[in-house]
Amino acid sequence: MHSKLAMESAGPTRRDVLGSSAALLAASAFGTSVSAQEKYPAREVRVICAFPAGSGADVFARYFAENMRPFLGGTVIVENKVGASGNLAINFAARAKPxxxxxLIHAPSAIAANMSLFKDPGYDATKAFDVLASVCRLPFTVTVGANSPHKTLQDLIKTLQQKGDKASYGTTAPTGQVAAALMKDILKLKMVEVPYRTAADSVNDLESGNIDFMSYDPIFAMPFHRNGKMRVLALSSKERMSTAPDIPTMNESGVPGVDVVGWWGVAVPKGVPEPIKAQISKAFLQMAEKPETKKWLAEFGSDPFIIGPDEAQKLMLQDIKDWGRYVKIANMEPKG
Structure with missing residues (x-):
């Protein structure tokens, strides 16, 4: 009896040791997880950009990555993942560790649009991302060359009606394609679309009058408009841009029901812990509210559009529905 008691009280059994070790490991792992969240970011954060270095999107991503550092509290770098109309970057970000x-600094409107523009974009936007903030929006433009006789959109519409299928317009991006297609559908015009690989490729044709107008984004068009080398007649948004209050909307100019805009913000893959999402969203929104940022956005050719995660997520989901309708109106075949 005494011998048995002595054995039982002599020290921990193998089972006790294993159990204690497991408990210590679990506690350690839990502590590490909590610590990592408290210290975020503990290493460099990478921002994914869907377009090449030097592009407008790249300039945008690098500006926000650089200026977000003081608010996020760590190093932020930009990686360009170019290809498949942005889908390469979108899918890369969607599959990243949460x-x-x-x-992903990108246009959530484009993330939504690609759901309809591609037969298989490789992701489901309703399940792949949490949109944490929006910072700006960009309507597309109806732009003519400096030598064009048209001073207003109504002037241009009269010419387009007279020319029938001899009238033509240029596009470089899906949002601009849809904005022009809506105008064509609403006014029952017969004008023909001429797609260009880049906005720069279209300039000579616009200046020479080979095409009647271009559907440019304002980042490209506004500098030319300001220096008198092009003329922006109207915008595809429901309201005028605060940064260009002299330019009317298409709605004001005889094309009712057009409200097609791209908007830029930040998204992360589903599954990122709530405290980290809140930290990223807060940093992005704080930086977007700075007067210097708003001034830069205006010079960049966009309107500040600052909303938080709940509104931004709802807006992307609405865009998914809207783009399903847009591609039908524009007779756009989803890409394979």
Whole structure:
């Protein structure tokens, strides 16, 4: 009896040791997880950009990555993942580890649009991302060359009606394609679309009058408009841009029901812990509210459009529905 008691009280059994070790490991893992969240970011954060270095999107992503650092509290770098109309970057970000160290700075409107523009974009926007903030929006433009006789959109519409299928317009991006197609559908015009690979490729044709107008984004068009080398007649948004209050909307100019805009913000893959999402969203919104940022956005050719995660997520989901309708109106065949 005494011998048995002595054995039982002599020290921990193998089972006790294993159990204690497991408990210590679990506690350690839990502590590490909590610590990592508290210290976020503990290493560099990468921002994914869908377009090449030097492009407008790249300039945008690098500006926000650089200026977000003081608010996020760590190093932020930009990686360009170019291809498939943005889908390469979108899919890369969607499949990234949901730990807050991969952020997509892109247009959630484009993430939504690609759901209808591609037969298989490789992701489901309703399940792949949490949109944490929006910072600006960009309507597309109806732009003519400096030598064009048209001073207003109504002037241009009269010419387009007279020319029938001899009238033509240029596009470089899906949002501009849809904005022009809506105008064509609403006014029952017969004008013909001429797609260009880049906006720069279209300039000579616009200046020479080979095409009647271009559907440019304002980042490209506004500098030319300001220096008198082009003329922006109207915008595809429901309201005028605060940064260009002299330019009317298409709605004001005889094309009712057009409200097609791109908007830019930040998204992370689903599954990022809530405290980290809140930290990223707060940093982005704080930086977007700075007067210097708003001034830069205006010079960049966009309107500040600052909304938080709840509104931004709802807006992307609405865009998915809207783009399903847009591609039908524009007779756009989804890409394979």
């Amino acid at each position: 730990d807050g160290y991969t952020i």
